[in-house]
Amino acid sequence: MKQEKRRGLGRGLSALMADVEPAANETGEGTRRADRFVPVERIFPNPDQPRRQFTQDALxxxxxxxxxxxxxxxxIVRPRGDDGYEIVAGERRWRASQMAQLHEVPVIVREFTDTEVLEVAIIENIQRADLNPVEEAMGFxxxxxxxxxxxxxxxxxxxxSRSHIANLLRLLTLPDEVREMLQKGExxxxxxxxxxxCEDAVTLAKRVVAHGLSVRETEKLAKQGVTPPEATTPTTSFLSEPKGKDADTRALEGDLSAQLGLKVSVEHKAGxxxxxxxxxxxxLEQLDDLCRRLGSD
Structure with a gap:
């Protein structure tokens, strides 16, 4: 009896990447041959698509x-019903094709499970170059x-690199207001x-924008746990030698924050x-998630 060839998760993350990477490139390099052409009206978007915003100008x-x-x-699509297909990767191309008044589009058909469809959709979004750091971190x-x-x-x-992923995941522990400033490019x-x-990330972030502080100046202020007065400009008066936790402790806090998706503080008693x-x-959603991770009811 011929053994069924498993796809996606059955072959590991790298196997899914092999399906997604060519489709993530819309410049024409590495073009893959389509299985067939399908009328646009027989193709349907994935209701669980992680990306919800499609910029009209970019489309x-x-x-x-x-x-x-x-x-x-x-x-990349999978069969849906008798003669329809659900998009696994490429919803932007499908939407843009309709705007261009195309009647059919090239597709590659894959037999993905619901879980695999979501995983591929997330991977494709991560591979896109126009994701901001917060969106990329959320994908990870x-x-x-x-x-x-x-x-x-x-x-x-x-x-x-692992450090790239860890550093992005740490951004998710920031307050919503700070993450919004990052998404807007402020x-x-x-x-x-x-x-x-930083204990008061929102206040310091506002000072960064108001005074045009550099990353290095921001790092010094964050280590000190202080922010410059509204009326002042960045000077050495508030950029003195930092006090408080050592670099190893802060690095440990950052790693734990990235792993748990929560802000973590390590308070070691000296001596x-x-x-x-x-x-x-x-x-409460974060608390529920933590309880689930810890195996609590």
Missing amino acids: QELANSIAEKGVIQPL RQLMDRFGHTQEKLAKALGK ISAGHARALVT TEGGKLVLNYTS
């Missing part, structure tokens, strides 16, 4: 390219929480990383081997 630009050159990279967190992938496994499969990822262990580990949550 129109892609539509103009498709109108001139066609759909270079096929969509979903892969870890939903599918049990480790930072090491993600780094190897996605061709990124502060950089470097600024945001410096704010992760002893004891101390406190404080986990901070900002919503």
Whole structure:
């Protein structure tokens, strides 16, 4: 009896990457041959698509390219019903193709499970170059929480360093207001990383924007746990030698924060081997998730 060939998760994360990577590139390099052409009205979007925002200008630009050159990279789909297909990867191309008034698009058909569809959709979004740091971090967190992938496994499969993934995951521990500033481009990822262990990240982030502080200045202020007065400008008066926790402790806090998705504070009692580990949550959803991780009912 011929053994059924398993796909996706059955072959590991790298196997899923092999399906997604060609489709993530819309420039024409590494084009893969389509299995068939399917009318656009027989293709349906994935209701669990992690990406909810599609910029109209970017879609129109892609539509103009498709109108001139066609759909270079096929969509990845799976069968849906008797004669329909659900998008696994390539919803932007499908939407832009309709704007370009195409009647059919090239597709690659795969027999993915519901779980595999979600995993591939997340991977495709992570591989896109236009994700902001927070969106990319949320993609990593979903892969870890939903599918049990480790930072090491993600780094190897996605061709990124483990430190890159860990640093992005730390951004998710920031207050919502700070993450929104990062998404809008008001502060950089470097600024945001410096704010992760800050007691009052929101206040310092506002000072960073108001005074145009550099990443290094922000790092010094975050270590001191102080912020400059509103009326002052960045000077050495508030950039003196930092006090407080040592670099190893702050690094440990950052690693734990990245793993748990919560802000973590390590408070070691000087001269002893004891101390406190404080986990901070900002919503009941985060608390429920922590309880689930700890195996609590």
